[in-house]
Amino acid sequence: MKKFLSVVHYGDYIRNLPQGIKQNPVMMSSFGYLSPTPSDSLVTSSVSTSFDFSLFVSSPLRLNDTFTGAEILPPDTQASAKHKVSVDRLTQAHYGYILAFYRLVYTDQTFSSALIPEDIDDLSTMVLPDISFFSEIEILGQTYRSKASRTTRGCYIEVACNSAVPGKEPEMRIGEVQYYFSHQLQMKKTVIPNGRVFVPNAFDEHLFAFVRWYNAPLHPFQGFECLGAAYYHNSFRPADSDCILPVSRIFTCVAMKRGYPDNHVVFLPLPRKTIGL
Numbered sequence: 001m002k003k004f005l006s007v008v009h010y011g012d013y014i015r016n017l018p019q020g021i022k023q024n025p026v027m028m029s030s031f032g033y034l035s036p037t038p039s040d041s042l043v044t045s046s047v048s049t050s051f052d053f054s055l056f057v058s059s060p061l062r063l064n065d066t067f068t069g070a071e072i073l074p075p076d077t078q079a080s081a082k083h084k085v086s087v088d089r090l091t092q093a094h095y096g097y098i099l100a101f102y103r104l105v106y107t108d109q110t111f112s113s114a115l116i117p118e119d120i121d122d123l124s125t126m127v128l129p130d131i132s133f134f135s136e137i138e139i140l141g142q143t144y145r146s147k148a149s150r151t152t153r154g155c156y157i158e159v160a161c162n163s164a165v166p167g168k169e170p171e172m173r174i175g176e177v178q179y180y181f182s183h184q185l186q187m188k189k190t191v192i193p194n195g196r197v198f199v200p201n202a203f204d205e206h207l208f209a210f211v212r213w214y215n216a217p218l219h220p221f222q223g224f225e226c227l228g229a230a231y232y233h234n235s236f237r238p239a240d241s242d243c244i245l246p247v248s249r250i251f252t253c254v255a256m257k258r259g260y261p262d263n264h265v266v267f268l269p270l271p272r273k274t275i276g277l
Contacts, residue, residue, distance in 0.1 A: 051075060057140075060251040063162050063170055068105045069183075069206035069246040073139075077247065080138040081182055081207055088133040088181075093239065094210065095129045098183065100241035102127060109187060131181040137209075137247060142273035144253065146177040146209070156254045156267060157211065158230075159245065174230055174254060174267050175211035180247070182207050209245045212236040217264055230267045234258070 051072050059071070073081075090098065095115065102111050102125075112124040120126055135148040145154035161173045183206045214232040221231045252272035258265050 056248060059248045061160050063160060066105055067246040067249055069208050069244075070185075070204045071246060071248045073207060073248065076138045076140070077207075080136070081132075081134065081180070083134070085132045085134045085182075088131055090129045090131055090181075094243075095127075097239065097241045098208075098244050099127050101244040102185070104241060125185060125187050127185065131183050133179060133181050135179060137180050139247065139250065140273055142253065144177065144180075144209075144247075144250065146179045148179045154253050156256050157209070158251045158254050158267075158269065159211075159249055160251055172230070172251070173213055174232055175213040175245075176236075178210045178212060178243075180207070180209050207247050209247055209250065211243055211245045212239065213242065214265075218262055221264070228269050230254070231260075232265055232267065234263045234265045 051074055053074075056072075056074060059065075059067070092115070095113075099111060099113055102109075110124045112119040112121065112126050114120070114126050114128045133148075135150075136143055136145045136154070138144075143154055144157065145152065147155055149155060155177045157175055157177060159173050159175065160170055162170050185204050185206065187204065213236060215235045215237055217231050217233050253270045254267040255270055256265055256267055260266060
């Protein structure tokens with residue numbers, strides 16, 4: 001009960017903090033570490049029981065939906081996201097990407113940077129740079145690794161994306177996962193009609209992969225298409241908010257084969273697992 005009341009009244013704690021603390025990103029970061037989180041077993045169990053298998057399996061191909069990273073995930077994914085986790089802080093560049101990502105997907109919200117104290121106000125959601133970092137994750141019986149893993153086998157993924165060219169068919173994009181991380185937000189306070197300020201009680205935990213996307217080939221090579229393989233240049237696109245990928249958008253793992261002319265690589269599709277619940 002004590003833990004439950006702490007979570008419920010978290011917004012009251014924030015509201016009553018002195019301005020000197022609220023405007024100091026270092027102090028707010030420390031407060032974020034020490035504050036209650038929704039890791040209580042009651043919260044975890046309620047999330048797990050509401051998982052929709054059919055909805056999740058279809059997620060990677062629902063290109064017209066907006067994915068925030070707070071989607072309900074399989075029980076094995078939720079469990080693996082709490083295994084061998086270390087608390088870390090995003091680099092300034094990566095922090096800028098996640099801030100931009102939130103502003104893109106939550107169009108009805110306003111966000112302020114914890115690194116710019118003058119941007120913080122009572123009606124904005126402050127985005128802290130602190131994350132829970134982990135190198136691999138389980139999704140429906142499939143282990144997805146990252147560049148931070150001991151082995152990079154399983155760190156290459158395929159994701160369905162709308163084409164940047166209007167009118168062009170959707171495409172499958174290949175990327176290398178650098179790491180996985182979870183990030184917590186507490187949505188901004190809102191003013192309700194009677195003039196009172198409503199403070200949301202619940203945290204939203206967001207789960208992401210940080211992905212670097214491969215560049216298109218310098219010259220087309222049609223010979224692999226009949227095999228379902230993809231031909232890419234062995235270099236990455238410039239990093240931006242597209243690197244922040246909700247894990248529910250991952251379609252499957254792919255295998256890389258090097259050694260092609262002009263620093264090109266071939267990615268071979270691997271079977272998509274949908275077991276392990």
